[in-house]
Amino acid sequence: MSSALTRLRIRQRLFVGFAVVVTVMTALAVVLVTSGLRRVLTETFQEELERQLALGEWILEGASDAVPDVLAREITARVGYRVSLISPDGVVLGDSYVEPQRLTEVEDHSDRPEVRGALSGEVSFAQRTSATVAEPLLYGARLVALSGTPIVLRIAAPLTDVERAVSRARDALVLGGLLAMMVALLIAYFLSGALSRPLLRFVALSRRLVSGELDARAPSDSGVPELDELATALNQLTDELATRLSELSQERDGVQALIDCMAEGVVALTDDARIFRTNRAARSLLNLDSSDNGTSVHELVRHSELRQVLAESAVRPVSQREVQFNTSHLIVSSRILDTGGAVTTLLDISEIRRLENVRRDFVANVSHELKTPLTSIRGYAEMLMEDGTPQDIRDGFIDSISKNALRLQNLVDDLLDLSRLESGGWVARPESVSVAEVANEAWNWCADAANRRDVSIEITPMGMVYADRQGLLQSLRNLLENAVRHSDEGGIIQVTARRVEGDFVHIEVSDEGEGMTRKALPRIFERFYRADSSRARDIGGTGLGLAIVRHLIEGMGGRVEADSELGEGATIRIILPFSQSCDVSEQKNPDGTVMRSLDQSIQDSTIGLANPVTLFPGAEKDSVTSSN
Helix, strand or coil, X not given: CHHHHHHHHHHHHHHHHHHHHHHHHHHHHHHHXXXXXXXXXXXXHHHHHHHHHHHHHHHHHHCCCCCHHHXXXXXXXXXXXXXXXECCXXXXXXXCCCCHHHHHHCCCCCCCHHHHHHHCCCCEEEEEECCCCCCEEEEEEXXXXXXXXXXXXXXXXXXXXXXHHHHHHHHHHHHHHHHHHHHHHHHHHHHHHHXXXXXXXXXXXXXXXXXXXXXXXXXXXXXXXXXXXXXXXXXXXXXXXXXXXXXXXXXXXXXXXXXXXXXXXXXXXXXXXXXXXXXXHHHHHHCCCHHHXXXXXXXXXXXXXXXXXXXXXXXXXXXXXXXXXXXXXXXXXXXXXCCCCEEXXXXXXXXXXXXXXXXXXXXXXXXXXXXXXXXXXXXXXXXXXXXXXXXXXXXXXXXXXXXXXXXXXXXHHHHHHHHHHHCCCCXXXXXXXXXXXXXXXXXXXXXXXXXXXXXXXXXXXXXXXXXXXXXXXXXXXXXXXHHHHHCCCCCEEEEEEEEECXXXXXXXXXXXXXXXXXXXXXXXXXXXXXXXXHHHHHHCCCCCHHHHHHHHHHHCCCEEXXXXXXXXXXXXXXXXXXXXXXXXXXXXXXXXXXXXXXXXXXXXXXXCXXXXXXXXXXXXXXXXXXXX
């Protein structure tokens, strides 16, 4: 049955090919003959129409004072076609197909091509469908004289006779063509069958070879010498192919085992940037499957830079080029093969780059934060060493040294706290906690600083939340200290909590300070980031408070958000579970996303100090422990 279907498909293709050729030739003959016949008949009709125009001119020469409309009808009675008399300015003076009283309604004819041609002194012809009689007409016009006045004589003859003759000729050609097509297709059918039968055996052999039956052989008794020679050559090729495949299979297995043991990713590419072979490491790095072999890198690799480098490596050597691929850093190198294509290696240096960034960022940020207070302390100390400095100025220098030393202590304490959070040294112990009680306790730490700036607080009555008490206390303390620092004199800080749909509680700390731009909001929870660095340094703070808050809240299964407009204050929102029924390690946010746990935040951190510290010191710390 399969052979029968194959035979039908082969015969159908040959048959359709013959049919298309015959159909095209027949259609071409019909078109050429009918178009030529129409052209000849139209030229003959134009000659006849020219003679009719000469007759009309003769009639007009014999009429002296006759009305143009009457003359047009008289000429029509002689020639049998529509006659129009048109003045040189396009006004229709008479028309045998238009009533005299309607002549004034006829449109201007000065733009008609046959009228323009006649006014130039030639006999002019044009074909179009008449707007007056609504049928295709052949127009002929020439310039004549009526009573010594030049006018255009135009005769319009219907083309229906020409079209009728052409239609009859076309019908005869189509009928003849169909008969010829039927005969040709009948011959094509039998001829296609005769040509397809010898090929079916080669098709069957090819399918057996594709399926791995290398012992199949093509018959060489078709009776056609050329096909018998082809069968013999195909059998020889099959024998050679079986030998080569066996050797290549052994070699391929050995090479694949070798490259799979390599830690580097290896990708073999063809010269048109198609993946030929990969090892286990490369498939893991590029998220590929072993079945992707033979597919272009443009289809498999979505990262634009890596895709470009891989495509380039297929045609020219690439030496030690670093590419950032998602969260990975890869060193790409390639070597062009003599037989075409290339072998490209991918070395994952993500961990090396991460450690370099950690070191660089930490050194840069901490050095920058330590430099300012150290410079101040050194400067004031050198000035105190000078003789003759008034006591009041010396007292001011000492006070500045004390404040900067305190700032250094706070910075070190915050760094140690943040290090413990990011290294997993602190684990949340959630319980039911009163938000109002914790908020009032946190405010007590900020009361002195708030009184100096005449900043007050409004705590809205609120309920319970499922969180680590000390972690929530430290978070609210940092947020309140930050709000006091950024509030204007006499400002009001509001602390509210409300339960939202999804069994979560929103705790919001709002101030009426200078606020920040929308552009700065996504970065305010980064360590050492300040929306307005110049003003932030004037009002103090280490730049680590909000980073500590983020880690504490995420460690309790929640998340923290910020909302602000420049000049309109800021609101920091803490979102925590309402009860123990929520899974702390993986909470669902109100929008359906998953909150990050402390372990996840550790994986995302960029500082890895491991010194254990007391996260929540008591009175030994100054009232301002952490801030942004």
